[in-house]
Amino acid sequence: QLATNRLDVYTFHELSLRMAREAGVLPPEPQVKDQTWWDRTLPRALDDAAQTIGGRYHAIIVDEGQDFEKAWLETLPFLLVEPWEDVFYVFHDPSQALYRPDVTDTLQLQSSFIPDNCRNPGSVHDLANRFYTGPETITARRVPGRQPQLIPAEDERATIEAVRTSLHRLVHEERVRPDQIAVLTAGSLSNSAVWRQRVYGNEVLWNGSYDETGRTLGLAPELQPEQPPDVVLFDSIRRFKGLEREVVILVELDPDDPRLGPFLYVGMTRALHHLVVIAPAAVLERIRGA
Template sequence: MIAHPDQGLLIVETKGGRISLDGEGRWYSGSQLMTRSPFEQAEDSKRHLVNKLMELPEWSSGKPRAGHAVAFPSVDLASLGSGRHQLGTGAPTELVLDGAALATDEAARDWVAGAFDYWVGDGAGAGRPLGQNAMLLLHRLLAPVAELRPLLRRELDEAEESVITLTRGQVRALATIRGLRRAAIVGPAGSGKTLVAAEMAQRFVAEGYETLLVCFNQPLARMLAEHAAGAVVSGRLTVSTFHELCRRLGHEAGVIGGEPALKDQDWFDRVLPGALDAAIPTVGGRYQAVIVDEGQDFHRSWLESLDLLLSAPGEDVLFVFHDPSQALYREDPLASEEVRSSLALTPLSMLDNCRNSATVHELAARFYTGEGPITALREDGRRPDVIVAAEGAQTLEALRRVLHRLVVEEQVAPWRIAVLSGHSHSESAVWRQGRFGNQVLWNGNYGPDGRSLGLSADQVVEQPSDTILFDTIRRFKGLEREMVVLV
């Protein structure tokens, strides 16, 4: 979006790669078919933004001057040949920002001026100039200042309230998302995807949308439900893991029978997703917005099933937050342009790490395989301690010493600490030992033998404050604890 107090608004839809248009009016980016003309998308975004502005109580200027255009930065209009001034119906070349127009600052300024002139000459100039007050309102609409309380993080000091202020990257993501209905948002651990997903869900509820917030991981679902408790109580927000959603809707539709006492992988990979598909003719269409966190852990078919729960599949609100570097169970389906296109999801990125200190970020960033570079916004924090110990008894003794130092010498409350393992609970020597000096490990989802208790998120008892959480790397979510011991 380009805004000028006198010229008005110019909304520019950007498409990368080689752009082509066939004789049937179909647009392609590379070999991928676009769902709609980029000019139509730009016009819809313009209309949406103008309506949002005019809905503001402080807006009193009437309909603003506004035009739309497209940007194809990877192509050159000169390849069309001389005399060609249209790319199709409603697609004049004067409204195409190509690579040549981006070659210099002067060329870019000339193109912007020409695009504004096009719309003024076409009658759009009949709208009102924005003026400085409207520019301020526009900035407030698209770059709101907001605060989110940390997800299930306790205050380090009870005398001070700890809050997470949305970083510039999160504000940018929220501002961009406000003008979209469907997007795939990629970002590394610590970029705030979960907080933004929760905030977006609550905003849609506030606007009257029946909203589903769904994730893969049970502990995360529990955190999200507590974080958005007000919206959940209102009845307009459903928070669930994908498999719990399958189970609940399957029972509601009467398409799922008795559940086995011991559930194997086939139960989660085939039976429950199949129950959701069978239930859709009965329960589909109940939501106007679906927001997915941990999208990298979903099968493509699961995302397609969630889309069918919308009242208008393919059109209603669908946002999927994902990180290919955290794809623990299968390849991230959203890494495929074809999958994003089939679900009509616009790709967006959140590339600021607002959670970790620079030292922790430096240690972890080497394993990130998504887009980059990633910037760590926090500069504080200690360097991570790396303790070398032989497998077995030496590792268990090293863990005992670390926990003693944290709790006794540095006075860190036990519930602020998590011990994480790459082994499952049933295979972990750490979990089997359970007690390290005076420090006791806890996980309400598992018995002493490491077997799952089969509890839903609302059945797990609250962790005693004098215990230390033990969990697997796969299940743990970064916002759960401030201190992590990886063993």
């Protein structure tokens, strides 16, 4: 039985905030926190806190390690009681490095590879695997399942109509619950025509961390509201990385974006059962021919 009272689960920034407060080294918090707060201020505060508090854990496990700055990863072992003897694991996937280059391999940690894909059905795995950049072979452990649906849409108007018809089919014909669907954009919410539309017949897109214009509300993870069951989550591929939904719809993919491959790999691998890609023909051709 898991001794949950001896287990702490945080995002990196939650950990930084808690430790900095405990050590009394947290700078004044702005009401609206910009990217500098998350990328520089909080990590520096954790570094200062580690020097004050010292080690308190016998094991630290990092997930999505490819998203971490090298300095962040180098600070975490100093929260261990025995920094060079206790457990320090970093799980990472270089093919999902959307924010910054993956520096995990530069830490001189012992490396192991996990070859099994247990999340995606075989059909989604086969499509996403075309954009995997690692040298290893990944094997799908689930049955093939339903074939992903590729829908051409050359402009905003066609994309919005394709989203409307897809949501109608999924919810009203196939009886998928709205909260089992995620619509993910390769861009930002502030520049998304799909987000501006918001209402698609009886279905409404929702994101509790952004306002109607796509501007972030600056909420800490623990303050973000829970999704109501009668709405469809809309988010960026970047923010949804590491998460999953029964059905995923990818939209607003730019054929000229140099990050198209990583966006497709990350976005596709969020789907537990079914994948829909709504994109210009040039993107669909790359998917088919990759």
